Amino acid sequence: MQKKWWHEKVAYQIYPKSYCDSNGDGIGDLQGIISKLDYLKELGVDIIWLSPIYCSPLADQGYDISDYYNIDPRFGTMEDMEQLIAEAKKRDMYILMDLVVNHCSDEHEWFRKACEDPDGKYGKYFYIEDARDGKLPCNWRSYFGGSVWEKLPGHEDKYYLHLFHKKQPDLNWENPELREEVYTMINWWLDKGLAGFRIDAIINIKKALPWKDYPADREDGLCSVQYMLKDAVGVGDFLGEMRDRTFKLYDAFTAGEVFNEKEEELPDFIGDNGYFSTMFDFREAVCGTSDKGWYDCKIITPDDYRSCVFESQARVEGVGFLSNIIENHDEPRGVSRYIPERDCCDTSKKMLATLNFMVKGLPFLYQGQEIGMENIKFESIDEVDDISTLDEYQVALKAGLSPEEALKAMGRFSRDNARTPFQWSSEANAGFTTGTPWLRVNPNYPEINLAAQRNDPDSVYQYYRKLIALRKDPEYKDVIVYGTLIPLWEDQTNLMAFYRKSENQTLLVIANYQRDPRTVTLEGGFRKLLLSNLPELTSEGCTITLAGYQAVVLEV
Ligand code: GLC
Ligand code: CA
Numbered sequence: 192m193q194k195k196w197w198h199e200k201v202a203y204q205i206y207p208k209s210y211c212d213s214n215g216d217g218i219g220d221l222q223g224i225i226s227k228l229d230y231l232k233e234l235g236v237d238i239i240w241l242s243p244i245y246c247s248p249l250a251d252q253g254y255d256i257s258d259y260y261n262i263d264p265r266f267g268t269m270e271d272m273e274q275l276i277a278e279a280k281k282r283d284m285y286i287l288m289d290l291v292v293n294h295c296s297d298e299h300e301w302f303r304k305a306c307e308d309p310d311g312k313y314g315k316y317f318y319i320e321d322a323r324d325g326k327l328p329c330n331w332r333s334y335f336g337g338s339v340w341e342k343l344p345g346h347e348d349k350y351y352l353h354l355f356h357k358k359q360p361d362l363n364w365e366n367p368e369l370r371e372e373v374y375t376m377i378n379w380w381l382d383k384g385l386a387g388f389r390i391d392a393i394i395n396i397k398k399a400l401p402w403k404d405y406p407a408d409r410e411d412g413l414c415s416v417q418y419m420l421k422d423a424v425g426v427g428d429f430l431g432e433m434r435d436r437t438f439k440l441y442d443a444f445t446a447g448e449v450f451n452e453k454e455e456e457l458p459d460f461i462g463d464n465g466y467f468s469t470m471f472d473f474r475e476a477v478c479g480t481s482d483k484g485w486y487d488c489k490i491i492t493p494d495d496y497r498s499c500v501f502e503s504q505a506r507v508e509g510v511g512f513l514s515n516i517i518e519n520h521d522e523p524r525g526v527s528r529y530i531p532e533r534d535c536c537d538t539s540k541k542m543l544a545t546l547n548f549m550v551k552g553l554p555f556l557y558q559g560q561e562i563g564m565e566n567i568k569f570e571s572i573d574e575v576d577d578i579s580t581l582d583e584y585q586v587a588l589k590a591g592l593s594p595e596e597a598l599k600a601m602g603r604f605s606r607d608n609a610r611t612p613f614q615w616s617s618e619a620n621a622g623f624t625t626g627t628p629w630l631r632v633n634p635n636y637p638e639i640n641l642a643a644q645r646n647d648p649d650s651v652y653q654y655y656r657k658l659i660a661l662r663k664d665p666e667y668k669d670v671i672v673y674g675t676l677i678p679l680w681e682d683q684t685n686l687m688a689f690y691r692k693s694e695n696q697t698l699l700v701i702a703n704y705q706r707d708p709r710t711v712t713l714e715g716g717f718r719k720l721l722l723s724n725l726p727e728l729t730s731e732g733c734t735i736t737l738a739g740y741q742a743v744v745l746e747v
Contacts (some may be wrong), residue, residue: 372471
């Protein structure tokens with residue numbers, strides 16, 4: 192595996208709408224982000240991914256783009272964006288944008304023109320079909336509920352495809368003219384000095400054609416898009432072409448949001464000369480999810496968590512680099528998901544952070560993770576903004592859950608959990624805005640906020656800083672970035688341990704993933720304690736006793 196400039200970095204995702212509002216309109220913006228660059232530098236972040244800030248009706252919070260060449264005025268101007276890129280550069284930081292090209296917005300000019308003339312140039316940018324004898328071309332269910340087919344405005348029996356929301360018409364990648372448009376746009380942004388992109392929902396660009404039905408998997412008579420994706424062959428041709436025509440020319444960094452890739456294609460995706468630099472590891476995120484919907488998702492245990500991480504690690508060993516996350520803007524807060532509610536505290540949060548940072552791959556923080564932000568408790572479904580949660584709520588009701596039960600299930604999985612404003616301080620609205628925040632601030636902000644943690648050496652925030660410093664420590668950098676991961680004690684329950692080994696160094700990471708203490712024996716003891724999430728470590732000869740949720744990094 193070739194070494195790359197970004198391997199030893201630390202990345203951070205910003206959800207701009209909820210980060211920092213500079214002008215009091217309740218919406219986070221680019222000037223707000225610029226004002227926090229020094230903070231991110233202090234934390235130790237190198238690469239920053241911004242969720243979409245292009246012009247958008249915000250039906251799916253910017254993942255529905257109506258103009259790829261402009262910044263939505265709610266987030267700022269093109270000058271602000273250029274300033275952000277320049278200010279980041281001054282601090283040796285890199286900016287990534289979100290590349291959303293499986294679909295655009297139904298308010299994009301291309302789609303408007305397609306509606307005017309479905310047989311013309313722009314009609315061919317989309318998938319537009321006639322209903323044959325009143326029957327839709329296929330029975331796929333959109334990711335956000337209902338059929339993937341929606342009536343083309345202004346036409347009685349024409350339909351367009353949308354794998355996501357009906358305000359997100361799919362772009363037709365089979366059309367070379369459309370692909371050219373996309374490549375031109377990507378290069379236009381790279382010319383502006385972006386370091387690269389996070390690439391949205393990209394596996395979906397290849398459809399299994401011709402349209403066909405799959406067996407219905409719910410009472411609505413529809414089927415999950417997953418079945419189609421299993422049949423779709425040839426996404427690599429599009430991805431390889433995109434890489435060669437764009438990213439490769441700039442040595443750009445790309446992180447793919449890839450679900451459902453085929454096992455044998457992994458080296459094509461993230462090997463040397465892969466389609467992407469890296470892709471996110473979603474194995475824990477999807478663990479326990481159900482075809483029936485969010486209401487049916489299982490709680491994930493410490494042993495599940497461990498198996499997911501180790502499976503992912505084994506899968507990519509010698510092939511490429513994963514990007515490791517605890518959460519993102521589509522997931523609940525990781526500390527609320529992977530730690531039992533009654534045990535969620537600073538120590539367990541730091542344990543999770545240790546595991547996430549010490550396995551191999553690029554650590555990709557999500558805003559607020561560094562201060563241990565938690566899920567919000569919804570009082571009512573009216574507080575929810577996210578289209579996906581609103582759909583899943585209906586799915587839960589239809590399945591027979593009471594409104595209270597459905598709300599509780601949404602509370603566990605809602606994407607809004609991660610989208611509440613960043614908790615900067617204990618001032619009004621957590622210091623996020625002087626106006627009215629677009630989404631309710633988590634009421635726990637007086638306890639969980641950056642200002643309270645910044646000068647507290649024992650805070651979650653300061654612990655993240657230590658983890659980042661360890662990753663960058665010249666003495667340990669090599670083994671942490673490139674060392675092979677070897678699992679240990681996998682037959683034990685609630686214990687996650689592994690070695691990281693390079694030619695001349697071995698680290699041992701041990702996490703006691705439970706509230707009770709436990710003792711482990713290390714033959715040969717250890718040479719040095721590099722990091723612990725608690726001030727004390729009890730050790731005697733070859734045995735060490737870890738307190739509940741204690742995690743340690745040892746040199747052995
Ligand atoms: C990705 C994004 C998600 C969005 C979807 C459609 O999964 O992360 O937020 O809703 O794609 O663009
Ligand atoms: Ca604002």
